[in-house]
Amino acid sequence: MRTPIRIWAALALIPALHGCAGNARPMPPVAAVDLPRFMGAWYVIAHVPSPPEREAFDAVESYRLDRDGRVLTTFTYRKGSHDAPLKTMKPTGFVRPGTGNAVWGMQFVWPIKAEYVIAYLDADYTQTIVARSKRDYAWIMARTPTLPEADYRRLSQRLVELGYRAEAIRRVPQASAAAGPDRATGTAEGERP
Numbered sequence: 001m002r003t004p005i006r007i008w009a010a011l012a013l014i015p016a017l018h019g020c021a022g023n024a025r026p027m028p029p030v031a032a033v034d035l036p037r038f039m040g041a042w043y044v045i046a047h048v049p050s051p052p053e054r055e056a057f058d059a060v061e062s063y064r065l066d067r068d069g070r071v072l073t074t075f076t077y078r079k080g081s082h083d084a085p086l087k088t089m090k091p092t093g094f095v096r097p098g099t100g101n102a103v104w105g106m107q108f109v110w111p112i113k114a115e116y117v118i119a120y121l122d123a124d125y126t127q128t129i130v131a132r133s134k135r136d137y138a139w140i141m142a143r144t145p146t147l148p149e150a151d152y153r154r155l156s157q158r159l160v161e162l163g164y165r166a167e168a169i170r171r172v173p174q175a176s177a178a179a180g181p182d183r184a185t186g187t188a189e190g191e192r193p
Helices: 003-020 149-161 181-185
Strands: 040-048 056-065 071-079 086-089 092-095 103-107 114-121 127-131 138-142
Touching: 040 149, 127 149, 138 149
Parallel strands: none
Antiparallel strands: 040 056, 040 138, 056 071, 071 086, 071 092, 092 103, 103 114, 114 127, 127 138
16 A cells, blocks of 8 residues: 555544543444354445545455454545556454454554454344444445345445434445446555455
8 A cells, every 4th residue: 555545545544433431322232243143244324434435436345354363454446437547555454352352443544553344244144334433434235246225225224223314324426336347356456365
């Protein structure tokens, strides 16, 4: 990652860190997450975006456990259109002990770990909501690039029930699944998973 991108990521996360403490009502996590089952590619269907994601297209978050139990993350997206160059971020997730694997500290820049709460996860591990206590950023994700409209409405409503404003939710434009194998793995073109 280039240094200016690291600086931008750090600056974007500074206000987010205030959501980890203070007067914010804690985001309720799911009871338990089977980490190996949660790994893999997740398409970002909608979000309450962080600054770098405000014009995201084709966003995919992909997770892989390393030997130390850290979650190696690859987030790819295109800024402004389906034809824009692919951008990549590679934060590391640190699962917080005693949370049933549902609360992570996501580190973009050392030593900052931003709160990352798995607030909803369906039984089949095909749909999830990741949220934060500050209700500043959130992600509705699925294993497929699109969801049935009823599922999208249900998950959006759940995000509102968790304390987010409906008008802050942005649907992420996703190219069809025919966009190629690089999109399905969450890796940049030419990069090995």
